[in-house]
Amino acid sequence: MSWLCRPRKGGVDCRNYSHNSSSEFYSSLGLEGFSVADTSGTVEEDTDSAILYGTLRGSIVGLRYYKGVVNNNEMVALQREPNNPYDKNAVKVNNVNGDQVGHIKKELAAALAGIMDNKLAVVEGVVPYGAKNVFTMPVQMSFWGREENKEAVLDQLKMHGFKLAPPLKECGFGSKWISGKTGPTYSAPVHAAVHLTTEQLKSEFDKLFEDLKEDDKTCEMEGAEAVGTLLLPHQKQALAWMVSRENSDNLPPFWEERNNFYYNILTNFAVKERPKNVLGGILADDMGLGKTLTTIALILTNFQDGKPLPVEKITSDKSYEVRWKKKIVSQYSKSSDLGESEECLPLQTERSSFNYCTASIQSVEKKYSEDGPRTTLIICPLSVLSNWIDQFEQHTSQDFHLNIYIYYGSDRNKDPAILSEQDVVLTTYNVLATDYGVSKYDSPLHKIKWLRIVLDEAHTIRNPNAQQTKAVLSLEAHRRWVLTGTPIQNSVKDLWSLISFLKLKPFTDREWWHRTIQRPVTMGTPGGLRRLQSLIKSITLRRTKISKVKGKPILELPERKVLIQHVTLAEEERQIYQSVKKEGKVAINRFFNEGTVLAHYADILGVLLRLRQLCCHPHLCTNTSSSFSVGSNTPEELRQMLVNKMKLVLSSGSDEECAVCLESLTLPVITHCAHVFCKPCIYEVIRSEQPNASCPLCRSELRVEHLVECSLEEELNSSNGKKGGQEWISSSKINALMHALIELRKENPTIKCLVVSQFTTFLSLIENALKKSGFVFTRLDGSMAQKKRVEAIQCFQSSQAGSPTVMLLSLKAGGVGLNLTAASRVFLMDPAWNPAAEDQCFDRCHRLGQKYNVIITKFIVKDSVEENMLKIQNKKRELAAGAFATKKPSASEIKQTKINEIKALIDL
DNA sequence: ACCGCCGGGTGCC
DNA sequence: ACCGCCGGGTGCC
Incomplete structure (x- = not known):
């Protein structure tokens, strides 16, 4: 219990980011002490610029x-x-470990207080000399902030009689002092940050994972007897690496032993006790290489x-019983993949029978009573929960029994004593966060080490x-692992949570992460990337599908070819x-001339959507609930119009991102100015800009009471917009598809195909054509119940004669x-807006287990919006390749990108 | 702190 | 002397 009560260092600690107004906001509620960690995402993240x-x-x-x-x-x-009782301007000075060293002298503190509270600048310190002094010591401070705040900061200092020295070359990162024997020397970063070109960054990034196969990462290790599956060579390597990391007593990266002290060469912090290495790391293999299997092998x-x-x-007499139990586990798993909300939980009976099972298994005589903890906690998104269960079932030898508890569902057992008796507890991020949200101190998973x-x-x-x-x-845990196929998605910034989870000192504290890694990298400081590289290298194992083991490709995947088949529309x-x-062009031109492009963003997406639909089939384009009218009607009409716009944005397949968090929309809400954001994101913006x-x-006015969300019923209603008894006709694209399918059938009637579209109604239209030509087909789309999905997949994967040769798949x-x-x-x-979505879709058949070369045919209508979408896709690919280490784009940059996309799409 | 600063004691040479 | 100077007490914010 004790570790829960202690204020936690190294958690989410925003000390230097705390915001005056927000602390006042919270202290007015009597909540000071809880507040600071909850500061907005918008203000502090600007530290990149x-x-x-x-x-x-x-x-x-x-x-x-x-x-x-x-x-x-x-x-x-x-x-x-x-809240210092002697001086409200007080500024504490802490060392890297978070221990207080002293205070800033009061006259200076008086000048700093306003600057820090108003977040005009971030002030960072280095003690240049005099560290052994008894009463006072000097501190060299660097002031960082956004260009537009510079004057205000200088004025503020001047008022108190201080003047900044010009940024000396050497003190850019306070790194003059870390040069010493070990650290790299930085030269002239400061004002004119050397921004590397995209290509340079990219090649540097590629180097990040080079040589990873060297070191000790090529040793192989056999799994324990209980691992029921033979590991592939690269999986044995991963196992050996993971085991060695869990048992290692090496120093963590950037620490050195020097005359009985341990030095951190980035911060120059020293401690007497040997810092513990991360007993774990990041397994960042490409998907399909068997991270799950390797992890199961590690556990066993x-x-x-x-x-x-x-x-x-x-x-042998017990094994029947257990096999039977395993069956129930898998049944459970297959019905649990719908959504995270409690309503979508699997059937009560199935779950309770499973829980009953676990209970009965626990009553079996216990052979082991270890002192230390025995349980591995696995946290995953709901969508892969069932995969874990399946894989445990598949890969643990039939002769062994693992106690696995699935901590999920409203009747989950919250008794820490039961949980900590398991071998494995599986749960989802959402369940974990829900427990934690209800009460940090009662969350069962947080009570266990x-x-x-x-x-x-x-x-x-x-x-x-x-x-x-x-x-x-x-x-709390002894060993910590991170599994991800995408270690760095957008920027270095994304790494912080992972590094912090691994408890790598001193990076658990965001300030140190930022000063020692993130800023040097984003500013292009020489050596910055190398530093990041050596950090990543020391804790990460990453192989791609094309990596080699002993000169042989890790996975011998068949070839994958993408062909573009142009289609000409009929007259x-x-x-x-x-x-x-x-x-549409007339309307969009008008928006451009009026400068109201973004206000009509949803309308423009609507035009593009209609054009894309027309490329597929004229019948798709009947949802012409054109919302060009902007007449200010009754509040209810206004609300309905906004809901319609939002539905348009969401259904347009444009894969809209929230401009605040840059991720796909969760709980989307639309503003009065018709822009869609995540609800939590926009609330945060409103709160922090109050x-x-x-x-x-x-930049138009934003108010909570003006935000409109789409109720669940509305969302459901919109999704089953089934076409009424319209008479079936084909289209040029369907003809092209059918031609290809029939040719293929002649060539080889056993070849199976995926027919993929973003428009499920288009899939329905294609069904007609397939029926007419006598194809046996199946279908998989997002609206299907889990049970039906599993059926569809199993049916399609079957090699039996008469099994479907075509699967209609929504993207x-x-x-x-x-x-x-x-x-x-x-x-x-x-074509999809986001090429990554297409690639992901292709990977569903181009993966481990594929026996044939994969040929992908993209149908693209000539002289149409689809051709322009291909261009945008290429641009996005380039962007994604170079996205690493670039800073988060500002709202105006996002805006410009969107405008450019629109221009390119409608050829203006 | 081998400082600065404060405030009480003190007062020609 | 409503000063200077001395020397003891004292010391973050």
């Missing part, structure tokens, strides 16, 4: 009253202490001192302010297309785990 204003020498006083010590050249943190193989997990060996925690698809916690992230970061189709295009918040995209159906290797042909009926 900070420039160095200058430096100032000051002094730290009161050293004799505190135990925190520093070394010469060590970085220190300056932290406001507004490395319990304590390199000994296997003492699992129960099953005697785990043997090991595994975060699957760990990039789901890349937002440090998300409740899920906070919940994950405050779990009548072309006419409709042209007239809709003309009409009293006068404005839309991040267009985003199914999670990453979806396995459709029976297909070796893909027909992509319409």
Whole structure:
């Protein structure tokens, strides 16, 4: 219990980011002490665009009253202490470990207080010398902030009689002092940050994972007896690496031993006790290489001192019983994949029978009573929960029994004593966050010290302010693993949560992460990327599908070819297309001339959607609930119009991102100015900009009471917009598809195909054509119940004669785990906005288990919006390749990108 | 703190 | 002397 009550260092700690107004906001509620960690995501994240204003020498006083010590050249943190009873301007000075060293002298503190409270600048300190002083010591301060705040900061300092020295070359990162024998020397970063070109960054990034196969990462290790599956060579390597990391007593990265002290060469912090290495790391293999299997092998193989997990060996008379139980587990799993809300839970009976099982298994005589913790906690998104259960079932030998508890569902057992008796507890990020949200102190998963925690698809916690992230970061464990196929999605920033989870000192504290890694990288400081590289390298194992083991490709995947098949519209189709295009172009031109493009963003997406639909089939384009009228009607009409616009944006398949968090929309809401954001994101913007918040995209007034959300019924109603008895006709695209399918059938009637579209109504139209030509087909889309999905997949994957040869697939159906290797042909009926979504879809058949070369055919209508979409896709690919280490785009940059996209799409 | 600063004691040479 | 100077007490914010 004790670790829960203690204020936590290294959790989400925003000391230097705390905001005056927000602390007042919370203290008015009597909540001070809880507030600071909850500061908005918008203000503090701007630290990426900070420039160095200058430096100032000051002094730290009161050293004799505190135990925190520093070394010469060590970085220190300056932290406001507004509740200090002697001086409301007080500024504390802490060392890297978070121990207080002293205070900033009061005259200087008086000047700093306003600057820090109003977040005009971030003030960072380094103690250049005098670290052994008894009463006072000097501190060299650097002032960082956004260009527009520079004057205000200089004025503020001047008022108190201080003046910044020009940013000396060497003190850009306070790194003059860390050069010493070990650290790299930085030269002239400061004002004119050397921004690397995209290509340079990209190649640097590629190097990040080079040489990873060297070191000790090529040793192989066999799994324990209880691992029922033979591991592939690269999986044995991963197992060996993971086991060695769990049992290692090496120093963590950037620490060195020097005469009985341990030095951190980035911050110059020293401690007497040997810092513990991360007993874990990041397994960042590409998907399909078997991260799940390897992790299961790890759990079974490395319990304590390199000994296997003492699992129960099953005697033959028991094995029937257990097999039967395993069956129930898998049944449970297959119905649990719908959504995270409690309503979508699997059937009560199935769950309770499973829980009953676990209980009965626990009553079986216990062979082992270990002192330390024995349980591994696995946290994953709901969509892969069932995959874990399946894989445990598949890969644990039939002769052994693992106690696995699925901590999910409203009747989950919250007794920590029961949970900590399991071998494995499986749960989801949302369940964890929900428990934690109800009460940090009653959350059962937070009461247990785990043997090991595994975060699957760990990039789901890349937002440090998300409740899920906070919940994950405050779990206790000996060993910590992060599984992800995408270690760095958008920027270095995304790494922080992961590094912090791994408890890598001193990076658990965002300030140190930012000063030592993030800023040097984003500013392009020479050596910055190398530093990040050596950090990543020391804790990460990453192989891609094309990596090699002993000169051989890791996975011998068949070839994958993408062909573009141009389609010419028939005359009548072309006419409709042209007239809709003309009409849309006139409207969009008007928006451009009026400068109201963004205000009509949803309308424009609507035009583009209609054009894309017309490329597929004229019948798709009947949802012409044109919302061009902007007449201010009754509030209810206005609301309905906004709901319609939002539905348009959401259904347009444009994969809209929230401009605040840059991720796909969760709980979308629409503003009066018709821009769609995540509800929590926009609430945060409104709160942090109070009293006068404005839309991040267009700066118009923003008020909570003006936000409109789409109720669940409305969403449902819109999705089953079934076509009434319209008479079936074909289309040019369908003809092209059918031609290809029939040719293929002649060639080889057993080849299976995926026919993919973003428009489920289009899939329905294609059904007609398939029926007419006598194809046996099945279908998988997002609206299907879990049971039906499983049926469809099993049916399609079957190699039996008469099994379907075609699967109609909606582009985003199914999670990453979806396995459709029976297909070796893909027909992509319409291009997606986001090329990554297409690739993901292709990977569902082009993956481990695929026996044939995969040929993908993209149908693209000539002289249409589809051709332009291909261009945008290419641009996005380039962008994604170079996205690493670039800073978060501002709202105005997003705006510009969107405008450019629109221009490119409608060829203006 | 081998400082600065404060405030009481003190007062030609 | 409503000063200077001395020397003891004292010391973060």
